[in-house]
Amino acid sequence: MDTKQIEDKYQLPTYHKFPLVIEKGRGAYIWDEKGNRYLDFYGGHAVALLGHCHPAVIKAVNGQMRRLIFYSNAVYNSMRAKAAKSLVSLAPGSFSSVFFCNSGTEANETALKLAKKFTGRDEIISFEGSFHGRTIGSLSVTGLKKYKENVGSIISKVKFAKFGDIDAVKKLITKETATIILESIQSIAGVREASGKFYQQLRKITKERKIILIFDEVQTGLGRSGKMFFGEHFGVMPDLLTLAKGLAGGLPAGAVMVSEKIAKSVQYGDQGCTFGGGPVISAAILSTIDAIQKEKLCENAGRVGKILKKELISLSHVEKVTGEGLLLGIKLDVPAKEVQSKLLKKFILTGTSDDPNVLRLMPPLIISKKETDYFLSGLSKVLGGGI
Numbered sequence: 001m002d003t004k005q006i007e008d009k010y011q012l013p014t015y016h017k018f019p020l021v022i023e024k025g026r027g028a029y030i031w032d033e034k035g036n037r038y039l040d041f042y043g044g045h046a047v048a049l050l051g052h053c054h055p056a057v058i059k060a061v062n063g064q065m066r067r068l069i070f071y072s073n074a075v076y077n078s079m080r081a082k083a084a085k086s087l088v089s090l091a092p093g094s095f096s097s098v099f100f101c102n103s104g105t106e107a108n109e110t111a112l113k114l115a116k117k118f119t120g121r122d123e124i125i126s127f128e129g130s131f132h133g134r135t136i137g138s139l140s141v142t143g144l145k146k147y148k149e150n151v152g153s154i155i156s157k158v159k160f161a162k163f164g165d166i167d168a169v170k171k172l173i174t175k176e177t178a179t180i181i182l183e184s185i186q187s188i189a190g191v192r193e194a195s196g197k198f199y200q201q202l203r204k205i206t207k208e209r210k211i212i213l214i215f216d217e218v219q220t221g222l223g224r225s226g227k228m229f230f231g232e233h234f235g236v237m238p239d240l241l242t243l244a245k246g247l248a249g250g251l252p253a254g255a256v257m258v259s260e261k262i263a264k265s266v267q268y269g270d271q272g273c274t275f276g277g278g279p280v281i282s283a284a285i286l287s288t289i290d291a292i293q294k295e296k297l298c299e300n301a302g303r304v305g306k307i308l309k310k311e312l313i314s315l316s317h318v319e320k321v322t323g324e325g326l327l328l329g330i331k332l333d334v335p336a337k338e339v340q341s342k343l344l345k346k347f348i349l350t351g352t353s354d355d356p357n358v359l360r361l362m363p364p365l366i367i368s369k370k371e372t373d374y375f376l377s378g379l380s381k382v383l384g385g386g387i
């Protein structure tokens with residue numbers, strides 16, 4: 001049996017896969033088992049913020065592996081201390097602490113739990129079209145219905161407002177509302193954004209009503225939107241902010257940034273995670289943050305995103321381009337899946353979304369002008385070639 005057949009036989013069949021066996025990655029490129037090179041505008045599922053196999057992450061992880069692979073939060077560790085300090089120092093607003101975990105869904109579960117404990121209230125407001133993860137709590141606040149079909153009961157005290165509609169939010173607020181959770185750009189739904197004013201109004205009303213505002217920045221965080229954190233575009237910072245995806249340069253990590261007022265109320269035992277903030281992951285987080293800053297990747301994401309937006313809109317079959325920085329949705333008047341397959345034949349990987357007409361781009365933040373031009377020329381040929 002070859003690799004595909006073995007995986008299909010032994011791995012639970014929960015994923016749609018590209019028909020590729022990928023064995024190597026460097027920068028914005030990946031290679032299949034036959035040695036074919038692909039330009040990765042799918043970004044390893046929006047994880048490869050720094051590109052694949054960033055040398056600084058390899059060095060940091062290798063060095064830490066030789067010293068100590070793992071010890072839990074039952075002891076102190078210098079690498080965890082540095083990673084926590086570095087992450088908190090990055091964030092504007094009143095964040096004073098971080099909680100480390102392993103994934104985006106765990107980060108959201110933690111944020112919801114902290115918000116409920118802090119307020120002593122039980123109701124949650126989320127948004128239609130959102131995606132927050134696959135475990136029961138995160139699934140309960142996920143607005144996209146198809147992810148929750150046939151899973152039986154989930155957390156019931158969740159209401160969904162139309163994304164971007166502040167009046168709809170106001171109507172759902174009660175004395176029992178603990179928190180509002182928001183995917184800053186609704187990526188999987190088709191890269192949907194709200195207006196800057198909406199995020200500002202949301203901040204205002206949550207402050208007035210003493211409701212905890214959570215931004216799920218699992219995809220947008222750490223520079224992908226062209227700012228380190230999405231809310232910086234509009235001068236809005238939430239009370240809790242969740243991160244994952246590229247946080248540890250490709251190793252599994254999640255984090256919740258916690259504002260001072262909430263942090264002060266947290267006590268021993270309120271939350272825990274065996275592997276969260278382990279020494280190797282912390283070394284990876286530290287080196288990732290360092291590389292984002294040293295290589296000015298937020299700026300690059302903003303700059304390249306602008307170029308892409310400007311060029312993409314002039315291509316045939318493109319109706320609209322949404323998103324910020326290097327999280328972009330190309331709304332087409334033809335099925336995105338067909339375009340994606342044709343791009344794959346040209347050795348370019350892209351994403352689709354829940355909107356069948358939206359092609360999603362989540363390339364590494366390191367992409368150069370040359371790689372951008374190569375992508376644009378490939379897409380232009382596909383779209384101009386009689387789709």
Ligand SMILES: Cc1ncc(COP(=O)(O)O)c(C=O)c1O
Pocket residue numbers: 102103104105106108131132133134183187216217218219244245
């Ligand atoms: C916005 C958002 N939140 C949460 C998650 C869940 O993250 P994970 O798969 O690491 O649990 C994802 C995953 O794609 C996501 O895009």
